[in-house]
Amino acid sequence: MSRESRRREDEAAREWKGAYRPYDILKEASIALGVVLALAVVLTLLFSSPDLKPSTVQSWSRGDPVDFVTTATTELDGSSGTGSYGPPYNHASDGQHIAFIYLAKWLGVSHPINSAQDFVLAPLRSISGQPALASALSAYQAAPANTQTTWTSAYEKALGNATTNPNGSVKVKPGNYGPLPAMMGSLLTFAQSGGLDGALLTSKQFYQTDYTKPLLFMADGGVLATRAQQQHLLGTQWGMMNETGSYPGQVWLWLYTFWYQIKPFSTSANADILVMAVMGVLSLAFILIPFIPGARDLPRRIPIYKLIWRDHYRTQQSRGRLA
Amino acid sequence: MSSVNGEPPSVNGEPTSVNGKSWTEKARDRAVGALPPEKLLPDSQPSYMSSWIYVFGVLTLTSLIVIIASGSILALKGPGWWHFTGIGHFFNSIHLWSVELFFFFMVIHLWGKYWMAAWRGGRARVWMTGAVAFVVAVPCALTGYVSQQNFDAQWISTQAKDGLNAAGVGSFFNVTNFGQMYSYHVYLLPLAVVAIVIAHVLLVRRHGIVPPFQLSDRAQPTAREPESVREPDSVPAGGRAS
Numbered sequence: 076m077s078r079e080s081r082r083r084e085d086e087a088a089r090e091w092k093g094a095y096r097p098y099d100i101l102k103e104a105s106i107a108l109g110v111v112l113a114l115a116v117v118l119t120l121l122f123s124s125p126d127l128k129p130s131t132v133q134s135w136s137r138g139d140p141v142d143f144v145t146t147a148t149t150e151l152d153g154s155s156g157t158g159s160y161g162p163p164y165n166h167a168s169d170g171q172h173i174a175f176i177y178l179a180k181w182l183g184v185s186h187p188i189n190s191a192q193d194f195v196l197a198p199l200r201s202i203s204g205q206p207a208l209a210s211a212l213s214a215y216q217a218a219p220a221n222t223q224t225t226w227t228s229a230y231e232k233a234l235g236n237a238t239t240n241p242n243g244s245v246k247v248k249p250g251n252y253g254p255l256p257a258m259m260g261s262l263l264t265f266a267q268s269g270g271l272d273g274a275l276l277t278s279k280q281f282y283q284t285d286y287t288k289p290l291l292f293m294a295d296g297g298v299l300a301t302r303a304q305q306q307h308l309l310g311t312q313w314g315m316m317n318e319t320g321s322y323p324g325q326v327w328l329w330l331y332t333f334w335y336q337i338k339p340f341s342t343s344a345n346a347d348i349l350v351m352a353v354m355g356v357l358s359l360a361f362i363l364i365p366f367i368p369g370a371r372d373l374p375r376r377i378p379i380y381k382l383i384w385r386d387h388y389r390t391q392q393s394r395g396r397l398a
Numbered sequence: 399m400s401s402v403n404g405e406p407p408s409v410n411g412e413p414t415s416v417n418g419k420s421w422t423e424k425a426r427d428r429a430v431g432a433l434p435p436e437k438l439l440p441d442s443q444p445s446y447m448s449s450w451i452y453v454f455g456v457l458t459l460t461s462l463i464v465i466i467a468s469g470s471i472l473a474l475k476g477p478g479w480w481h482f483t484g485i486g487h488f489f490n491s492i493h494l495w496s497v498e499l500f501f502f503f504m505v506i507h508l509w510g511k512y513w514m515a516a517w518r519g520g521r522a523r524v525w526m527t528g529a530v531a532f533v534v535a536v537p538c539a540l541t542g543y544v545s546q547q548n549f550d551a552q553w554i555s556t557q558a559k560d561g562l563n564a565a566g567v568g569s570f571f572n573v574t575n576f577g578q579m580y581s582y583h584v585y586l587l588p589l590a591v592v593a594i595v596i597a598h599v600l601l602v603r604r605h606g607i608v609p610p611f612q613l614s615d616r617a618q619p620t621a622r623e624p625e626s627v628r629e630p631d632s633v634p635a636g637g638r639a640s
Contacts, residue, residue: 115495
């Protein structure tokens with residue numbers, strides 16, 4: 076379409092000079108409000124809304140003690156998801172990037188988390204009246220870094236074949252784990268009592284609304300992912316647009332989750348930033364459609380408008396025949 | 399200082415505005431000029447608005463009203479109320495379903511407007527504000543999902559954080575911080591959505607609903623047509639609130 080013909084078409088669409096019919100905008104809005112309200116009430120009465128109870132560190136440590144202790148050990152040696160995350164939690168890595176663009180790194184560490192200190196050592200130090208635990212903690216912290224790594228590596232390996240005792244504790248084969256069994260035994264008991272849920276929320280002030288630490292700790296383990304898989308919420312299950320149960324979720328995110336299903340996004344270590352970049356560009360293009368050649372011309376070339384305005388065109392044609 | 403009995407405004411006999419109209423007068427004149435009452439609340443609509451596609455704009459708007467009303471009730475009682483009372487759960491369900499309806503109607507409305515090429519005739523800002531409303535409504539809904547205080551919120555927040563962190567957004571928009579997300583959900587983002595939607599509706603009222611494409615074998619009417627419908631004076635293409 077030439078620039079001149081576009082200008083003419085634009086000018087012709089500026090103001091309607093044809094006929095009008097009576098119309099009551101407030102009546103229409105009132106009826107629409109009634110219809111939407113009725114639909115929402117009917118859907119509520121028929122389907123209600125989902126509300127699955129949240130997981131807690133206590134329920135996790137009681138339900139799967141081996142997974143809890145394994146996760147805690149990876150937090151201690153920094154090999155967990157949070158421990159190796161990078162910004163905005165720590166400096167363990169540079170975070171995701173596209174070519175030379177390191178947005179996460181440039182924005183820095185805004186929510187500092189030291190997984191060993193925050194998830195394991197500080198909670199253990201808060202437990203009083205246990206001389207054996209205090210001694211184990213001192214021994215661990217006094218040991219050289221390579222010794223600590225030897226202990227945690229051996230313990231993690233042994234946890235792969237660990238079993239759970241009837242009292243909820245974890246049993247591993249004897250080995251060179253240093254003070255780790257004593258430390259992790261105490262942390263497990265603390266978690267099973269519910270104490271660790273509170274300890275992970277502890278901050279400098281009384282009131283607390285930031286659940287970043289307990290959520291990241293649980294996300295490093297298998298407790299959330301196991302439940303999510305049962306509810307079809309994993310990324311590989313198009314989970315971003317799903318909801319617990321059979322409810323419709325954030326269906327409008329279908330395009331976000333679509334990219335995670337295909338290469339190169341599905342296999343890239345920088346998948347999140349790549350998908351965000353693609354969606355950012357597409358969102359901008361969506362807003363700017365009126366100025367994008369091709370996208371703005373499709374409605375003229377694919378005449379769905381003839382269906383939308385069929386009454387109008389029919390009236391025009393019959394009037395033309397009469398004339 | 400307003401005029402009295404048609405005389406120019408004055409203080410001690412001196413005119414108060416020697417250099418023309420005041421800021422207030424200029425703003426009022428501009429607002430009324432852009433949106434006279436008959437445009438803002440029209441009682442007629444162009445004859446071509448004869449399709450069900452036109453109802454989805456007003457259905458989106460009224461869904462937003464139900465969302466805000468049900469959300470306000472939930473906000474009045476606090477974020478935990480709906481988990482342990484039947485009436486709370488009822489209003490949470492109304493809130494959820496009105497959100498689903500809102501997006502459903504909005505997407506159909508957007509598709510309809512796309513196939514009408516509704517940006518024609520100087521209406522690019524109408525399209526753009528509508529598209530921005532959708533883009534801003536997405537994080538508004540997301541903050542609601544992560545403020546639910548249930549397993550859904552736990553899972554969504556721990557998954558959504560990665561994309562946001564990778565884009566640098568996570569440094570000031572932490573989806574695992576319930577307090578921050580709740581503030582975004584009940585105040586900041588709804589305010590943004592409502593402001594954009596109001597701008598969108600006012601632009602629709604100002605520019606009117608886009609007329610149909612001209613068919614190649616027939617020209618668009620250039621003068622008012624005699625028809626069995628009403629023809630009001632000086633009302634450009636207006637009509638439904640969509």
